[in-house]
Amino acid sequence: MPEVVGTETRCAVDVPVLRCDPICRDHVAIDLAVPGFPASEPGQFVQLRCCESGPTEPIEADWPADGFPSISDRQFASSQPFLRRPFSIADRWQHSDGAAGLRIISRTVGMGTRWLAHLRPTDTVNLTGPLGRGFAIPPPDVPLVLVGGGVGIPPLLYLARRLHEAGRTDVTAIFGAASRDLLPVRLSSEPATDGTARVCVDLPGAARYPAIVTTDDGSAGLPGMVTAALRAWHSRRAGRGAPAMVCACGPQAMLWAVAQQTRQLGLRCQLCIERVMGCGIGTCLSCVVRVRDANQAAGWRWALACTDGPVFSRDELLDDGGKAPA
Numbered sequence: 001m002p003e004v005v006g007t008e009t010r011c012a013v014d015v016p017v018l019r020c021d022p023i024c025r026d027h028v029a030i031d032l033a034v035p036g037f038p039a040s041e042p043g044q045f046v047q048l049r050c051c052e053s054g055p056t057e058p059i060e061a062d063w064p065a066d067g068f069p070s071i072s073d074r075q076f077a078s079s080q081p082f083l084r085r086p087f088s089i090a091d092r093w094q095h096s097d098g099a100a101g102l103r104i105i106s107r108t109v110g111m112g113t114r115w116l117a118h119l120r121p122t123d124t125v126n127l128t129g130p131l132g133r134g135f136a137i138p139p140p141d142v143p144l145v146l147v148g149g150g151v152g153i154p155p156l157l158y159l160a161r162r163l164h165e166a167g168r169t170d171v172t173a174i175f176g177a178a179s180r181d182l183l184p185v186r187l188s189s190e191p192a193t194d195g196t197a198r199v200c201v202d203l204p205g206a207a208r209y210p211a212i213v214t215t216d217d218g219s220a221g222l223p224g225m226v227t228a229a230l231r232a233w234h235s236r237r238a239g240r241g242a243p244a245m246v247c248a249c250g251p252q253a254m255l256w257a258v259a260q261q262t263r264q265l266g267l268r269c270q271l272c273i274e275r276v277m278g279c280g281i282g283t284c285l286s287c288v289v290r291v292r293d294a295n296q297a298a299g300w301r302w303a304l305a306c307t308d309g310p311v312f313s314r315d316e317l318l319d320d321g322g323k324a325p326a
C-alpha cells in the first residue's frame with residue numbers, strides 16, 4: 001500500500017502503473033491508481049519522478065569556503081533525470097476500492113518521457129500533485145470551446161469529462177495536430193474535412209461532444225490550424241447564444257494566436273500555458289510569466305506558472321501575441 005505524505009490538498013506518493021499504451025506515434029497513455037489523491041480540477045498537473053524510486057547514493061564532496069564543491073562530471077551527470085517532470089491530468093475516475101484512477105498522456109521528447117514510455121503494469125512511479133490552478137468553469141449558459149494543439153489536448157480531455165458530469169451540453173472540441181499519426185486522442189469516426197463539428201473523438205467517461213479535428217498536412221479532418229477551425233465555428237454560430245468561452249492549451253504560438261483571435265471575435269478565453277518547471281511548487285522560479293497588475297508602477301508583475309497558473313485568463317497575461325512592454 002503506497003504511503004501518502006503531505007497535506008490534505010497535495011500528495012507525494014509511489015503509485016502503481018495500471019497500463020501504459022501507445023496512442024499514436026509518439027504519445028503514450030499511462031493509467032495510475034492513486035489512493036487518497038486529493039480533489040483536482042482540469043488544468044491542474046502532477047510532477048512525475050521519471051526514474052526508479054528509492055534512495056539514491058549520497059555523494060561526498062569537499063566544499064571549500066571560497067569556491068565550489070568538487071564533483072566530477074561523471075558523478076553529477078546521470079542517466080536519470082534529476083528533476084521531476086510536469087504532466088497535465090488527462091483524466092480522473094474512481095476505482096471500486098476508492099483509489100483515484102489518473103491518466104497521463106505523455107509525448108516522448110527526452111530522457112524522462114522515454115523512461116515513462118517504457119513503464120509496464122506492476123511498475124511504480126512517484127507522483128506529486130495535484131498542482132497549480134485549473135480552468136474556471138463559466139456559468140451554465142456560456143457555450144464552451146475546448147481548443148487543444150498536440151500535447152496540449154490532454155487537460156481538455158479531463159475538462160470534457162467534468163463538463164459532461166456537470167450536465168453541460170453546449171461544448172465543442174477543436175483538436176489539432178501536425179498529422180493524423182501525432183493526434184494524442186483516438187478517433188471514433190472520421191472527422192469532417194470541411195470544419196463541421198461532429199462526434200468523432202473518443203472523450204473520457206460518457207462525454208460525446210462534437211469535435212472539429214485539424215491537421216497541418218490534411219491527413220485527418222480540416223487541413224490547417226485550430227484557429228481556422230475556431231473562426232469557422234464562430235461564423236456558423238452567427239451570434240446565436242451567449243458569447244462562448246474558449247479554453248485552450250497547446251504550443252505557445254498557438255496560444256498567442258488563439259488569444260488574439262478570441263479578442264477579435266469577442267470571446268472570453270482561458271489559456272493553459274507551459275513553462276519549463278523545475279519544482280512545480282513555487283520554489284525554483286524557473287516558470288516565471290508576466291501578468292498585468294495595475295497596482296504596480298510598470299503595470300505588470302512576475303507570476304509563477306506552476307502556482308498562479310498554469311491556467312490564466314487571457315487578459316491576465318502580458319506577453320500574449322509577443323507584445324512585451326518597452
Ligand SMILES: Cc1cc2nc3c(=O)[nH]c(=O)nc-3n(C[C@H](O)[C@H](O)[C@H](O)COP(=O)(O)OP(=O)(O)OC[C@H]3O[C@@H](n4cnc5c(N)ncnc54)[C@H](O)[C@@H]3O)c2cc1C
Nearest residue numbers: 085086087088105106107109110111112113154274275276
Ligand atoms: C504544466 C505542464 C503540463 C504539461 N503537460 C504535459 C502533458 O500532459 N503531456 C506531455 O507529454 N507533456 C506535458 N508537458 C511537457 C513535459 O513536462 C515535458 O515534455 C517533459 O518535462 C520533458 O521531459 P524529458 O525529460 O522527456 O525531456 P528533456 O530531456 O528534459 O527535454 C527534451 C526536450 O523537451 C524540451 N522540454 C522539456 N521540458 C519542457 C517544457 N516544460 N516545455 C517545453 N519544452 C520542454 C527541452 O527543451 C528539450 O528540447 C507539460 C509541461 C507543463 C509545464
Ligand code: FES
Nearest residue numbers: 279280284285306
Ligand atoms: S516550477 Fe519552480 S517555481 Fe514554478
